[in-house]
Amino acid sequence: MKPMQHIAVLAAALLSVVGAGQAVAQSFPNKPVTIVVPYAAGGPVDNFVRGLTPALAETWKQPVVVMNKPGANEIIGADFVAKSAPDGYTLFAGTEAALTMNQHLYKKLPYNPEKDFTEITRLVALPLVFFVPKNSPANTLKEFIAIAKKNSTTRPMTYGSSGAGGIAHLPMAMFTHNEGLTMVHVPYKGAAPLIPEVIAGQIDAAVLGVSVIEQHVKAGTLKALAVSSETRSAALPDVPTFKELGVKDINAVFNIGLVAPRGTPPELLDKIARDANRIVRTPEFKKKYIDAFSYVAVGSTPAEFRDFLARDRKIQGERVKLSGVSLD
Helix, strand or coil: CCHHHHHHHHHHHHHHHHHHHHHHHHHCCCCCEEEEECCCCCCHHHHHHHHHHHHHHHHHCCCEEEEECCCHHHHHHHHHHHCCCCCCCEEEEECHHHHHHHHHHCCCCCCCCCCCEEEEEEEEEEEEEEEEECCCCCCCHHHHHHHHHHHCCCCCEEEEECCCCCCCCHHHHHHHHHHCCCEEEEECCCHHHHHHHHHCCCCCEEEEEHHHHHHHHHHCCEEEEEEECCCCCCCCCCCCEHHHHCCCCCCCEEEEEEEEECCCCHHHHHHHHHHHHHHHHCHHHHHHHHHHHCCEECCCCHHHHHHHHHHHHHHHHHHHHHHCCCCC
């Protein structure tokens, strides 16, 4: 075969593959789609996904079902999806717990977040806020750092979290390392028991999502000193970012994203991402499911989400190493 004929054959084969992929995407879905949520019904991730599914069902003209598989720091749900067929009909709505943190927190996982999933989109992000009791002598983050340094040898200050190895713990472990502070970590079983302890002054500081502490800050029972995000939160516009304060950011952000089993056709990933992101950007959805919970809409492409997760895995690995936590 002559070179030009060879090129023509290859071009025809490529066009055939592209055409087949487009046909698959155009016909998707032709049966119900399941989105696995690794938490019980009624929680933040579940509520968000249940807001998204009716609009996806309307777009796709097929039912979109939420399947709750809670437990084990998102491992149960993630493992189920990782072992599902890579056809676009079983998706996973996960956070950094399953996608970037668990591989550093557990010596053995039943799934591999880098090899068993392919990225679809990072839908939303929730900035976390560094806060202290209303009676804290610190009125700024730099004042807090100065006080914590002064007390390091006499009475080390405390910071609470919603659980060891979680999103509210690891950023604080990085914060104390970055600023050269000696602080004592006090883990709680969730944010609900932690907040009253900070309000009462039993705990000196913590970081939690904007939506979780917003009402307490506005009521004056807590003081918010900094928000971990690129820009200020619309819910707490008077609270500066770490960057504004000249303090190294601790990248404390809670993310919700969609992934699929490895091997899912790229055309399906692109279609799901486009459709989900279009819904997230609609005024009605934004008002009800994003602004109401102080989320920030992201709506990334599969490639952008892949790059984000690669960066976050490095950050989480460093944090876990600094914290010394192992959940095995």
